[in-house]
Amino acid sequence: MASVIRSILAVVAGLVLAMVVMMAFESLNGRVLYPDLGRQAAGLTDREAIRALFAAAPVGAFLVVIAGWAVGSFAGGWLAAWIGRRPAHALLTGGLLTLFGVANNLMIPPPAWFWIVSLAVLLPAAYAGSRLAPGTSPAQPPVAPAS
Numbered sequence: 218m219a220s221v222i223r224s225i226l227a228v229v230a231g232l233v234l235a236m237v238v239m240m241a242f243e244s245l246n247g248r249v250l251y252p253d254l255g256r257q258a259a260g261l262t263d264r265e266a267i268r269a270l271f272a273a274a275p276v277g278a279f280l281v282v283i284a285g286w287a288v289g290s291f292a293g294g295w296l297a298a299w300i301g302r303r304p305a306h307a308l309l310t311g312g313l314l315t316l317f318g319v320a321n322n323l324m325i326p327p328p329a330w331f332w333i334v335s336l337a338v339l340l341p342a343a344y345a346g347s348r349l350a351p352g353t354s355p356a357q358p359p360v361a362p363a364s
Contacts, residue, residue, distance in 0.1 A: 227301030231310035231343075235293025242285020251278045268326050279331050287338040290314050294343030298350035307350070311343025 247255025254274055261267050293314065294307030301307075318336050327335070347353060 224301050224303075224306060227297045227299075227306040228309050228313070230300055231293035231295075231297025231306065232313060233293075234296045235289040235310065235314055235343075238289035238292050239285045242281060242288065246278055246281040246285070250281060251275065254278055264326070271325070271327055279327065283331070283335050283338060286314075286318065286335055287342045290339045290342035291346040294346030295350045296346075297343070298347035298353045302352055304344065304347040304353055307343045307347030308340070311340040314343065315339045 247258065251274075254270070257270055258267075261270065290311055293310050297306040297310040298304050315336055318339055322332050322335070
């Protein structure tokens, strides 16, 4: 039972860390790097107005978001693998982040290229984070008995 609780906590902690990192990048994006874009986006709720704003947004603003998603997924995967002691926890974290990315992209319609790039980075970044987590043990193949 303790391993189940540890696994759940590992994935939840990974998701929380990933989202905090992603929000930090997006805050940096809208307040420091592209403050005019951030001011224009504040308070927008109309889907068509958001679509028009994104159509006129600089590519750099999207690249910062993608970088934030990648770094957040990497950090979340690292933490999930470290707490859970298995890369599978990072992969589950990355898979859930990918689903959240799909939901985000459906609610806030970005350009088509953003869909492809953003969703392609989340799972690999989480897995890469798991590879650096101390104390993780990848699934070991069964050892054949010596004859």
